[in-house]
Every structure is written in structure tokens, then in C-alpha cells.
Amino acid sequence: MQNLTTTAAQFERRVKAVLRHCDIEALTVSEKDNISRFKTALHEAKLDIRDYEYAESRDEQLKWAKIGRHNLAVVNTLMLRLDTVFGAADVAEFGATIDQLQTGLE
Numbered sequence: 001m002q003n004l005t006t007t008a009a010q011f012e013r014r015v016k017a018v019l020r021h022c023d024i025e026a027l028t029v030s031e032k033d034n035i036s037r038f039k040t041a042l043h044e045a046k047l048d049i050r051d052y053e054y055a056e057s058r059d060e061q062l063k064w065a066k067i068g069r070h071n072l073a074v075v076n077t078l079m080l081r082l083d084t085v086f087g088a089a090d091v092a093e094f095g096a097t098i099d100q101l102q103t104g105l106e
Contacts, residue, residue, distance in 0.1 A: 004104045005053050008046040011097045015042060022085050031084060038078040045071035045101070052105055065105040072098050072105075 002010075019039075024032065048068035055061040076098050079086055086094070 003053060004101060005046075005050045007097070007104075008049045008101060011094070011101070012042055012046050014097075015094065018086065018090055027084065031082065034078050034081050035085065038075060038082065041071050041074040041078060045075055049101065049105065068105045069102050072102050 016039075019035065022035075024035070027035070045068055048064050048071055052061055052064035052068055055064055076095065079091060079094055083091075
């Protein structure tokens with residue numbers, strides 16, 4: 001089984017691959033804003049997961065787990081708002097990965 005950092009990095013790459021095929025110019029201003037916020041939250045979640053795994057104490061782990069779960073929840077919410085960008089299969093796949101990452105942050 002992969003560690004959480006590797007899973008998060010692969011998840012970020014997969015999402016960015018989907019976003020590359022999206023015509024950004026055809027989106028509304030709010031959708032563009034949501035994509036920007038989505039990318040930021042996704043990157044922050046990846047860093048939080050890395051910090052969780054590299055934490056030297058349980059207190060640090062708990063701190064990064066809480067922050068990471070929050071950022072993953074933001075990613076999930078924004079993904080659901082971007083229904084013109086992500087198809088049903090993407091939402092199902094990415095949602096399962098988000099759940100896996102959140103479960104790993106204990």
C-alpha cells in the first residue's frame with residue numbers, strides 16, 4: 001500500500017490532467033475563481049498530508065491531520081461545485097480518493 005504523501009501527489013497530478021483538458025476561457029468568472037481556489041486547496045492538502053507523515057510528535061500529527069481533513073473537505077466541496085469541469089466518473093474517482101486520504105489522517 002502506498003503512503004499518503006504518494007497518494008496525495010498522484011491525486012493532484014490526476015486532477016491537474018483533467019483540468020488541462022478544460023477550456024478555461026469558456027468558463028464563468030465564478031467557475032474560474034472556484035478552479036483557482038480548488039487548485040490552492042488541493043496543493044495545501046498535499047502539503048498538510050506530507051507534514052502529517054513527517055511530524056515528530058503525536059500532537060503535531062493531530063494538528064496536521066485536522067488541517068489536512070479541512071483542506072480535503074474544501075477540495076471535495078469545490079469539486080462538486082465544478083460540475084461543468086468534472087464528470088460523474090471523475091467525481092466518483094476523486095471522491096473515493098479524498099475519502100481514502102481523510103481516513104488515513106487519523
